[in-house]
Amino acid sequence: MDTTTAAARSTLEDLPRTADRLFDDSHLPAETIEIRSQARDFASSVLLPRAAELNSAEESLEAFPRNLVTAIADAGLYRVLFPTDVGGLGLEFPTLAAAVVLEELGYHSPGVASALYDGQALLVGRTLDNAPAPLRAEYLPRLVAGEIVGSFATSEPDASTDLSAEQMATVARPVDGGYRVAGRKRWITNSCAADIMTTLCVCDGAQLMLLIDMQEPGVTVLAPDRKMGNRVQLTSDVILDEVFVPSSHVIAEPGRGLPAALASLSVGRIGIGAVGVGMAQAAFDLAARHMGRREAFGHRLGEFQHWQFRFAEHAIALESARSLYQKAARKIDVTQRAEPEAAMAKVTGSRVAVDVARDAIQVHGGYGFVRSLTADPVVNHLESIWRDSKIGEIYEGANEVQLWSIARVALGRDLTG
Numbered sequence: 001m002d003t004t005t006a007a008a009r010s011t012l013e014d015l016p017r018t019a020d021r022l023f024d025d026s027h028l029p030a031e032t033i034e035i036r037s038q039a040r041d042f043a044s045s046v047l048l049p050r051a052a053e054l055n056s057a058e059e060s061l062e063a064f065p066r067n068l069v070t071a072i073a074d075a076g077l078y079r080v081l082f083p084t085d086v087g088g089l090g091l092e093f094p095t096l097a098a099a100v101v102l103e104e105l106g107y108h109s110p111g112v113a114s115a116l117y118d119g120q121a122l123l124v125g126r127t128l129d130n131a132p133a134p135l136r137a138e139y140l141p142r143l144v145a146g147e148i149v150g151s152f153a154t155s156e157p158d159a160s161t162d163l164s165a166e167q168m169a170t171v172a173r174p175v176d177g178g179y180r181v182a183g184r185k186r187w188i189t190n191s192c193a194a195d196i197m198t199t200l201c202v203c204d205g206a207q208l209m210l211l212i213d214m215q216e217p218g219v220t221v222l223a224p225d226r227k228m229g230n231r232v233q234l235t236s237d238v239i240l241d242e243v244f245v246p247s248s249h250v251i252a253e254p255g256r257g258l259p260a261a262l263a264s265l266s267v268g269r270i271g272i273g274a275v276g277v278g279m280a281q282a283a284f285d286l287a288a289r290h291m292g293r294r295e296a297f298g299h300r301l302g303e304f305q306h307w308q309f310r311f312a313e314h315a316i317a318l319e320s321a322r323s324l325y326q327k328a329a330r331k332i333d334v335t336q337r338a339e340p341e342a343a344m345a346k347v348t349g350s351r352v353a354v355d356v357a358r359d360a361i362q363v364h365g366g367y368g369f370v371r372s373l374t375a376d377p378v379v380n381h382l383e384s385i386w387r388d389s390k391i392g393e394i395y396e397g398a399n400e401v402q403l404w405s406i407a408r409v410a411l412g413r414d415l416t417g
Contacts, residue, residue: 010051011286011381012108018288019281022315023322028096035080035097039104042075047108054109054232055384056371059224064193064234066149069116073146077101081121082129086136087144092333095267098122099274099329103322106278110388111232113278118271119189119233124150126264127198127209131251135211139196151194151214153185153238154261160187161398163258165202170240172201172208178246179203179210185238187395191221192236198251199240200261207257211249218243229387266338268396273325273342273349276392279385280318280349280356286382287311287360290367307363314356321348340409343402350392350399357385 025033046068047054057063072078081098082088091097098121105113120143128140128150142148154160159167170183181201191197197212212219218241224234252260288311291302301307325348328341361368361382371383393399408416 009378010048011378012048012051012282015282015285016289017281018285018315019318023319028100028326029093031091032093032097032100035091036100036104038075039077039101042072042077043104043108046071046075047105047112051108051381052379054112055381055388056379057231059226059231059234061192061224061234063224063232064190065112065116065232066193068112069120069149070146072116073144077117078121078125078144078146081125082140082144086129086140093330095270095332096326096329099270099325102271102274103278103281103325106275107282109232110275110279110385111230113275114230114272115189115233118268118275119152120150122267122271123152123264124196124198126267127152127251127260128211130260130263131211135249135251139211148195149190149193151188151191151197151238152264153188153191153197153199153212154265155185155187157184157186161401163200163207163261165205165207165258168200168202168207170199170201172203172210172245174203175244178244178249181210181212181240181243181245183240185240187225187235188238189233189235191238192224192234194221197238200257203254206254207261208250208254209252209257209260210245211251212240212243212245213249216243216245228390229384230391265396266342267332269342269346269402270325270328270332270338272392272396273321273328273345273347276346276349276351276353276389277318277322277325279353279389279392280314280321283353283357283360283382283385284311284314284318287356287363290364294364301363310359314352314359317348317352317355321345321352324348340406343397343405346392346396347399347402347406350389353385353389353392357382357389361386 079089081094084090102113102117105117125143128136143150154163172179172181194214197214199210199212201208220239222237224236291307294301325345328345331341332338368382370380372379
């Protein structure tokens with residue numbers, strides 16, 4: 001890690017929030033508004049001072065911010081999504097509140113939001129919440145308390161968006177007392193630091209979901225991947241060499257594994273949309289501040305109608321994306337169904353992050369392109385937003401697949417297949 005970068009200030013410091021005058025959250029439940037306030041306080045006090053470091057660090061096992069897992073738990077933010085019997089808050093609209101938390105965390109550090117909240121709480125946590133009672137009671141309270149780190153393993157070298165049994169190569173073979181698992185998982189968030197891994201496998205052509213102890217013999221986790229962005233979200237290959245999994249660690253029986261995985265991924269897609277809104281809002285706020293200060297040809301940049309119209313369109317897109325992720329989350333809380341709104345939320349949230357970041361860099365000119373100036377070592381957060389935003393259009397179901405799933409509802413499967 002560049003220690004100069006790690007010690008430098010971030011452009012997010014003292015940044016005015018345009019959403020406070022553009023966005024009206026009076027339609028949200030009081031509990032959600034309270035959780036947003038708590039999450040913003042946490043993000044401002046804990047993430048903001050480390051934003052330059054977190055968003056610029058190179059991937060390594062040593063870079064995994066285990067202390068932030070503890071901090072998130074101590075702030076009560078993992079409790080948001082779960083009922084009281086496992087240490088949760090028992091909110092009326094828990095998914096909505098968790099999505100709002102993700103937007104607030106994503107404003108300062110999308111990688112922290114994706115890895116330590118979306119991955120930990122929405123993917124692993126929701127999977128455990130739907131596990132058999134003994135497994136749920138053993139592991140979910142520990143995850144809520146920040147005592148363990150979890151990984152959610154579906155993707156493989158040749159299976160990611162397509163998780164069909166025919167495409168997957170991780171096999172669970174029945175043996176006395178459980179299963180032996182052999183295969184290789186790829187892009188597995190937090191795996192290098194995880195205690196447990198919820199794992200989608202194939203058994204005799206049917207898919208099942210297992211909970212694997214990462215200390216079990218036969219589990220090998222490779223070094224973290226080196227990615228373009230989202231570097232706090234450490235991903236690694238996990239090699240499973242005849243790993244024993246006891247019958248008591250079956251989350252979903254053969255034939256029920258894929259629905260269990262997809263149910264968690266639907267919630268995760270809402271989370272990706274919310275993180276995208278957080279990134280886009282940060283980029284929008286940086287651009288708005290710059291346009292109010294920077295002059296060219298005798299005028300401040302914000303006086304040029306081109307940028308007025310451009311960012312008015314972005315304000316509309318931000319409002320639409322925020323409303324969609326909130327509607328999708330509330331729909332899950334009320335009906336237990338997420339689609340097609342979850343797919344819409346992911347597409348719009350990830351798209352607005354890319355679009356606003358691009359124009360925010362453009363309006364900053366050269367100041368948007370640098371990581372930091374030698375003469376003024378303030379880390380340019382736009383650079384990391386630009387790098388981090390692209391993955392939102394790819395992971396947890398590529399946007400093209402989300403569009404197809406929306407089209408299947410809009411036009412019917414007889415046309416779309």
